[in-house]
Amino acid sequence: MNAHITSVEAILVDLPTIRAHQLSMATMQQQTMVIVRLRSSDGIEGIGEATTIGGLSYGEESPEGIKLTIDTYLAPALIGQDATNVNGAMLKLSKVARGNRVAKCGIETALLDAQGKRLGVPVSTLLGGAVRKTLPVLWTLASGDTARDIDEAEMFLAERRHHTFKLKIGRRGVRDDVAHVSKIKAALGDRANVTVDVNQAWSEVEAVRGIEALEAAGVDLIEQPTPREQRGALARLAARFIVPIMADEGVAGPEDALELVQGACADVFALKIAKSGGLYPMLRTAAIADAAGVSLYGGTMLEGSIGSIASAHGFCALAQLAWGTELFGPLLLKDDIVTARPLYRDFDLHLPEGPGLGLEIDEDKLAFYRRDKRG
Known part of the structure; x- marks a missing residue:
């Protein structure tokens, strides 16, 4: 030993x-x-x-x-x-x-x-090697105020920090949420992608009404609209709409991934190393998605720098990552506990150099x- x-x-x-x-x-x-x-x-x-x-x-x-x-x-x-x-x-x-x-x-x-x-060597080398050195990162507009969210998105577009924005919805009524998202998408137009995360808040009936309106507004992706246990509802929504439906809470590890692909429940899987149980289980989950033709998205539990960079090493080792990532957790924090915070530039998170995670x-x-x- x-x-x-x-x-x-x-x-x-x-x-x-x-x-x-x-x-x-x-x-x-x-x-x-x-x-x-x-x-x-x-x-x-x-x-x-x-x-x-x-x-x-x-x-x-x-x-x-x-x-x-x-x-x-x-x-x-x-x-x-x-x-x-x-x-x-x-x-x-x-x-x-x-x-x-x-x-x-x-x-x-x-x-x-x-x-x-x-x-x-870097952690990504232990996982087989990085096929990309940077990762596109979206930003979540989560103030709940439409005008403030638009201003925040415009600022980050101008700074070249983000060009995809996710809206957390589900706290208000479907009609109010749809109006909020639609105004933001209309303001940003083709300059930015807009996705929504319902965090399981809708019933299937509410989801049908909401997704129909969001699809018409030009929203690019719908994340976990219904409760994770209701896989049949998710499958029916995925079959009904053109806008891609993403499973997040519904897919933790490879066992969930297998059941979801068997039921054609989602077009996209959100990968998270925390909910998978680590980097290696996340790679197993991704392999099942790859085999089934399901697209991948690098998710977050709003980790700080250590967890976000660990995720980045894993996501950089994936053969495909069609929907980018949301590894913005460190940007949400006022302060940090690492000596050098992660680098975000030109819409991407840059993988640190150095052995291991590359952090101290x-x-x-x-x-x-x-x-x-x-x-």
Whole structure:
């Protein structure tokens, strides 16, 4: 055994956002993430991030629960394990705990970061190699105010930071949401793509009415309009409309992907390393989509820099990524806990250079924002 795992630390970190971020199920004023620091006997440390959205309003794992799971179950199972064998470590964790994909993703990221540093190669090389060095990144217009959203989109177009914009809808009535989106699309015209994310908020009847109007308005993509359990509804909507329908909450890992392609439930899959359980499970999910002719989109759990760059390494290794990404999480944060924040330029996120993730922890910032050392 070349090196063994000596410690795994899970740290709750609260970072303020630049503005309120509205989703159909919650309004975020800050983002809470679990930072994983995995140390090995050869002196190499790997870092990872486990982040979800809105506490428990989005899914089954909360930041506090993720830390508890890592501290109580996952970390003890890893101590003494071969630090260079990522597959072996993750297989052991699959026997220790069922589910808990977000927590496992943070650990897998830390293992891959450490192994990349050990070998002197980027994480993307461990995944087979990057076929692209940059990723197109959309921006979510989530203030809920039509005029403000238009102004924000115009600003980012002028700055060459984003040319695709997603609108979070579902909190208001269908008619009000459609009017809001239609005005923004009309203002931006062909200069920008506009997509919507309903976050499961509509019934099938509401979705038919809403998607029909959004399609007529020129919206480019409809994300998860109905509850994730209602796969039949999603399939009927995908068959009925020309505008592509994307599964997000409905597709976590490869098992979901297989069922969705068998039912012809969606035209596009949103990939997220957190909901897949890590980078390797995300690649397995993508392979099923590829085999079925389903297009791919690089999603986010609004991770900070560590989780977003981990996702970027994975998305850069995909053969196809027709719908780009939404790895804008670091841009939503007022501050960060890494020494150099990710580079966004000419509408793209640029993959960092250097081994592993290509990121380093800013110890002072981490000490300031970690929850257990405040007040």
